[in-house]
Amino acid sequence: MVSDRMNSRAALWRVAAGQRGYFTAAQALRAGYSYQTQRYHARRGNWLAIDRALYRFREFSDLPAEGDxxxxxxxxxxxxxxxxxxxxxxxxxxxxxxxxxxxxxxxxxxxxxxxxxxxxxxxxxxxxxxxxxxxxxxxxxxxxxxxxxxxxxxxxxxxxxxxxxxxxxxxxxxxxxxxxxxxxxxxxxxxxxxxxxxx
Structure with a gap:
Protein backbone atom coordinates (compact mmCIF):
# COMPACT_ATOMS: atom_id res chain seq x y z
CA MET A 1 0.00 0.00 0.00
CA VAL A 2 2.81 2.44 0.89
CA SER A 3 4.57 1.45 -2.32
CA ASP A 4 1.41 2.22 -4.33
CA ARG A 5 1.16 5.66 -2.70
CA MET A 6 4.82 6.36 -3.41
CA ASN A 7 4.42 5.27 -7.04
CA SER A 8 1.34 7.47 -7.45
CA ARG A 9 3.14 10.47 -5.97
CA ALA A 10 6.21 9.88 -8.14
CA ALA A 11 4.07 9.60 -11.26
CA LEU A 12 2.13 12.76 -10.47
CA TRP A 13 5.30 14.61 -9.47
CA ARG A 14 6.86 13.83 -12.88
CA VAL A 15 3.84 15.33 -14.63
CA ALA A 16 3.67 18.37 -12.35
CA ALA A 17 7.42 19.05 -12.55
CA GLY A 18 7.03 19.89 -16.25
CA GLN A 19 4.14 22.22 -15.40
CA ARG A 20 5.75 24.32 -12.63
CA GLY A 21 4.10 22.15 -9.99
CA TYR A 22 0.56 22.46 -11.34
CA PHE A 23 -1.63 19.50 -12.24
CA THR A 24 -5.26 18.80 -12.96
CA ALA A 25 -7.64 16.46 -11.19
CA ALA A 26 -7.66 14.30 -14.32
CA GLN A 27 -3.87 14.03 -14.26
CA ALA A 28 -3.98 13.08 -10.57
CA LEU A 29 -6.64 10.46 -11.33
CA ARG A 30 -4.43 8.94 -14.06
CA ALA A 31 -1.53 8.84 -11.57
CA GLY A 32 -3.66 6.79 -9.15
CA TYR A 33 -5.35 9.37 -6.89
CA SER A 34 -9.10 8.88 -6.56
CA TYR A 35 -11.26 12.01 -6.34
CA GLN A 36 -11.80 11.28 -2.64
CA THR A 37 -8.02 11.12 -2.09
CA GLN A 38 -7.60 14.36 -4.03
CA ARG A 39 -10.07 16.13 -1.74
CA TYR A 40 -8.18 14.77 1.26
CA HIS A 41 -4.83 16.15 0.04
CA ALA A 42 -6.38 19.54 -0.74
CA ARG A 43 -8.09 19.75 2.67
CA ARG A 44 -4.90 18.75 4.49
CA GLY A 45 -2.94 21.41 2.61
CA ASN A 46 -0.64 18.91 0.91
CA TRP A 47 -1.85 20.29 -2.41
CA LEU A 48 -2.84 23.90 -3.03
CA ALA A 49 -6.29 24.17 -4.61
CA ILE A 50 -5.80 26.76 -7.36
CA ASP A 51 -9.12 26.50 -9.17
CA ARG A 52 -11.81 23.94 -9.79
CA ALA A 53 -10.01 20.63 -10.52
CA LEU A 54 -6.62 22.40 -10.59
CA TYR A 55 -3.95 21.92 -7.94
CA ARG A 56 -0.30 22.70 -7.26
CA PHE A 57 2.21 20.86 -5.12
CA ARG A 58 2.90 23.06 -2.10
CA GLU A 59 6.66 22.61 -2.55
CA PHE A 60 6.61 24.54 -5.83
CA SER A 61 5.03 27.60 -4.24
CA ASP A 62 8.14 27.96 -2.06
CA LEU A 63 10.49 28.16 -5.06
CA PRO A 64 11.48 31.53 -6.56
CA ALA A 65 8.92 32.56 -9.18
CA GLU A 66 10.07 32.58 -12.79
CA GLY A 67 7.38 35.05 -13.83
CA ASP A 68 5.29 32.88 -16.10
Whole structure:
Protein backbone atom coordinates (compact mmCIF):
# COMPACT_ATOMS: atom_id res chain seq x y z
CA MET A 1 0.00 0.00 0.00
CA VAL A 2 2.81 2.44 0.89
CA SER A 3 4.57 1.45 -2.32
CA ASP A 4 1.41 2.22 -4.33
CA ARG A 5 1.16 5.66 -2.70
CA MET A 6 4.82 6.36 -3.41
CA ASN A 7 4.42 5.27 -7.04
CA SER A 8 1.34 7.47 -7.45
CA ARG A 9 3.14 10.47 -5.97
CA ALA A 10 6.21 9.88 -8.14
CA ALA A 11 4.07 9.60 -11.26
CA LEU A 12 2.13 12.76 -10.47
CA TRP A 13 5.30 14.61 -9.47
CA ARG A 14 6.86 13.83 -12.88
CA VAL A 15 3.84 15.33 -14.63
CA ALA A 16 3.67 18.37 -12.35
CA ALA A 17 7.42 19.05 -12.55
CA GLY A 18 7.03 19.89 -16.25
CA GLN A 19 4.14 22.22 -15.40
CA ARG A 20 5.75 24.32 -12.63
CA GLY A 21 4.10 22.15 -9.99
CA TYR A 22 0.56 22.46 -11.34
CA PHE A 23 -1.63 19.50 -12.24
CA THR A 24 -5.26 18.80 -12.96
CA ALA A 25 -7.64 16.46 -11.19
CA ALA A 26 -7.66 14.30 -14.32
CA GLN A 27 -3.87 14.03 -14.26
CA ALA A 28 -3.98 13.08 -10.57
CA LEU A 29 -6.64 10.46 -11.33
CA ARG A 30 -4.43 8.94 -14.06
CA ALA A 31 -1.53 8.84 -11.57
CA GLY A 32 -3.66 6.79 -9.15
CA TYR A 33 -5.35 9.37 -6.89
CA SER A 34 -9.10 8.88 -6.56
CA TYR A 35 -11.26 12.01 -6.34
CA GLN A 36 -11.80 11.28 -2.64
CA THR A 37 -8.02 11.12 -2.09
CA GLN A 38 -7.60 14.36 -4.03
CA ARG A 39 -10.07 16.13 -1.74
CA TYR A 40 -8.18 14.77 1.26
CA HIS A 41 -4.83 16.15 0.04
CA ALA A 42 -6.38 19.54 -0.74
CA ARG A 43 -8.09 19.75 2.67
CA ARG A 44 -4.90 18.75 4.49
CA GLY A 45 -2.94 21.41 2.61
CA ASN A 46 -0.64 18.91 0.91
CA TRP A 47 -1.85 20.29 -2.41
CA LEU A 48 -2.84 23.90 -3.03
CA ALA A 49 -6.29 24.17 -4.61
CA ILE A 50 -5.80 26.76 -7.36
CA ASP A 51 -9.12 26.50 -9.17
CA ARG A 52 -11.81 23.94 -9.79
CA ALA A 53 -10.01 20.63 -10.52
CA LEU A 54 -6.62 22.40 -10.59
CA TYR A 55 -3.95 21.92 -7.94
CA ARG A 56 -0.30 22.70 -7.26
CA PHE A 57 2.21 20.86 -5.12
CA ARG A 58 2.90 23.06 -2.10
CA GLU A 59 6.66 22.61 -2.55
CA PHE A 60 6.61 24.54 -5.83
CA SER A 61 5.03 27.60 -4.24
CA ASP A 62 8.14 27.96 -2.06
CA LEU A 63 10.49 28.16 -5.06
CA PRO A 64 11.48 31.53 -6.56
CA ALA A 65 8.92 32.56 -9.18
CA GLU A 66 10.07 32.58 -12.79
CA GLY A 67 7.38 35.05 -13.83
CA ASP A 68 5.29 32.88 -16.10
CA UNK A 69 3.81 30.35 -13.67
CA UNK A 70 0.37 31.86 -14.14
CA UNK A 71 0.57 31.02 -17.86
CA UNK A 72 0.95 27.33 -16.99
CA UNK A 73 -2.09 27.63 -14.75
CA UNK A 74 -4.23 29.05 -17.55
CA UNK A 75 -3.02 26.45 -20.01
CA UNK A 76 -4.17 23.72 -17.65
CA UNK A 77 -7.43 25.57 -17.00
CA UNK A 78 -8.08 25.39 -20.75
CA UNK A 79 -7.18 21.67 -20.80
CA UNK A 80 -4.29 22.50 -23.13
CA UNK A 81 -6.51 24.20 -25.72
CA UNK A 82 -5.31 27.76 -25.11
CA UNK A 83 -2.23 29.44 -26.52
CA UNK A 84 -0.86 32.53 -24.76
CA UNK A 85 -1.17 35.35 -27.28
CA UNK A 86 -1.44 39.05 -28.06
CA UNK A 87 -0.13 41.42 -25.34
CA UNK A 88 0.53 38.53 -22.95
CA UNK A 89 2.71 36.81 -25.57
CA UNK A 90 4.71 40.03 -26.04
CA UNK A 91 5.31 40.09 -22.28
CA UNK A 92 6.26 36.38 -22.31
CA UNK A 93 8.81 37.13 -25.06
CA UNK A 94 9.98 40.20 -23.11
CA UNK A 95 9.29 42.47 -26.07
CA UNK A 96 8.35 46.09 -25.42
CA UNK A 97 6.52 47.22 -22.34
CA UNK A 98 3.24 45.33 -22.70
CA UNK A 99 1.83 44.59 -19.25
CA UNK A 100 -1.78 43.51 -19.70
CA UNK A 101 -4.03 43.40 -16.63
CA UNK A 102 -5.67 40.21 -17.93
CA UNK A 103 -4.20 37.17 -19.66
CA UNK A 104 -4.75 36.98 -23.43
CA UNK A 105 -5.38 33.47 -24.74
CA UNK A 106 -6.22 32.26 -28.22
CA UNK A 107 -8.59 29.31 -28.14
CA UNK A 108 -10.41 27.21 -30.77
CA UNK A 109 -13.77 28.55 -31.91
CA UNK A 110 -15.76 25.91 -30.00
CA UNK A 111 -14.06 26.62 -26.65
CA UNK A 112 -16.70 27.09 -23.92
CA UNK A 113 -14.95 27.99 -20.65
CA UNK A 114 -14.92 31.56 -19.35
CA UNK A 115 -13.13 33.54 -16.67
CA UNK A 116 -12.97 37.24 -15.84
CA UNK A 117 -9.18 36.89 -15.51
CA UNK A 118 -8.65 36.17 -19.21
CA UNK A 119 -9.44 37.69 -22.58
CA UNK A 120 -10.24 34.98 -25.10
CA UNK A 121 -9.48 35.35 -28.80
CA UNK A 122 -10.94 32.71 -31.08
CA UNK A 123 -8.81 31.44 -33.94
CA UNK A 124 -7.26 28.29 -35.32
CA UNK A 125 -3.51 28.78 -35.07
CA UNK A 126 -1.08 27.08 -37.44
CA UNK A 127 1.74 25.13 -35.78
CA UNK A 128 4.47 27.48 -37.15
CA UNK A 129 2.76 30.32 -35.21
CA UNK A 130 3.15 28.56 -31.85
CA UNK A 131 6.13 27.82 -29.57
CA UNK A 132 6.22 25.28 -26.76
CA UNK A 133 7.37 26.42 -23.32
CA UNK A 134 7.59 24.53 -20.04
CA UNK A 135 3.93 23.86 -19.28
CA UNK A 136 2.26 26.13 -21.85
CA UNK A 137 2.26 27.26 -25.47
CA UNK A 138 2.73 30.82 -26.72
CA UNK A 139 2.45 32.49 -30.10
CA UNK A 140 5.77 33.27 -31.76
CA UNK A 141 7.16 36.81 -31.58
CA UNK A 142 6.11 37.33 -35.21
CA UNK A 143 2.52 36.27 -34.59
CA UNK A 144 2.34 38.13 -31.25
CA UNK A 145 3.41 41.41 -32.87
CA UNK A 146 0.83 41.04 -35.64
CA UNK A 147 -1.89 40.14 -33.10
CA UNK A 148 -1.07 43.13 -30.94
CA UNK A 149 -1.15 45.41 -33.99
CA UNK A 150 -4.52 43.95 -35.01
CA UNK A 151 -5.93 44.82 -31.58
CA UNK A 152 -4.97 48.45 -32.21
CA UNK A 153 -4.10 49.07 -28.56
CA UNK A 154 -1.05 51.18 -27.69
CA UNK A 155 1.04 52.18 -30.71
CA UNK A 156 3.99 53.19 -28.50
CA UNK A 157 4.10 49.68 -27.00
CA UNK A 158 3.96 48.19 -30.49
CA UNK A 159 6.72 50.53 -31.73
CA UNK A 160 9.03 49.42 -28.93
CA UNK A 161 8.23 45.74 -29.32
CA UNK A 162 8.81 45.82 -33.08
CA UNK A 163 12.12 47.65 -32.66
CA UNK A 164 13.32 45.11 -30.07
CA UNK A 165 12.22 42.10 -32.14
CA UNK A 166 14.07 43.42 -35.20
CA UNK A 167 17.16 44.29 -33.17
CA UNK A 168 17.25 40.79 -31.65
CA UNK A 169 16.77 39.17 -35.06
CA UNK A 170 13.51 37.52 -34.02
CA UNK A 171 11.65 38.83 -37.09
CA UNK A 172 12.38 40.49 -40.40
CA UNK A 173 10.57 43.51 -41.79
CA UNK A 174 9.25 41.52 -44.73
CA UNK A 175 7.88 38.65 -42.61
CA UNK A 176 6.37 41.08 -40.12
CA UNK A 177 4.53 42.99 -42.85
CA UNK A 178 3.31 39.70 -44.35
CA UNK A 179 2.04 38.46 -40.96
CA UNK A 180 0.26 41.77 -40.34
CA UNK A 181 -1.37 41.72 -43.78
CA UNK A 182 -2.78 38.27 -43.00
CA UNK A 183 -4.55 39.71 -39.94
CA UNK A 184 -6.12 42.68 -41.69
CA UNK A 185 -5.83 46.39 -42.37
CA UNK A 186 -5.55 47.50 -38.74
CA UNK A 187 -2.62 45.13 -38.12
CA UNK A 188 -0.93 46.22 -41.32
CA UNK A 189 -1.29 49.90 -40.47
CA UNK A 190 0.05 49.41 -36.93
CA UNK A 191 3.10 47.51 -38.16
CA UNK A 192 3.77 50.07 -40.92
CA UNK A 193 3.67 52.85 -38.32
CA UNK A 194 6.01 50.92 -36.03
CA UNK A 195 8.47 50.34 -38.87
CA UNK A 196 8.18 54.00 -39.91
CA UNK A 197 8.96 55.11 -36.36
CA UNK A 198 12.36 53.42 -36.66
CA UNK A 199 13.48 55.56 -39.62
Missing amino acids: EQLVRWSLWSKGSAVVSHATALAAHDLGTANPSRIHLTVPRGFRQKSDAVILHRAELAEPDVEDRAGYRVTTPLRALAEYAADGEDQDVLDGAVAEALEQGLVTRRKLLHAAQALGARAELGVERALGAML
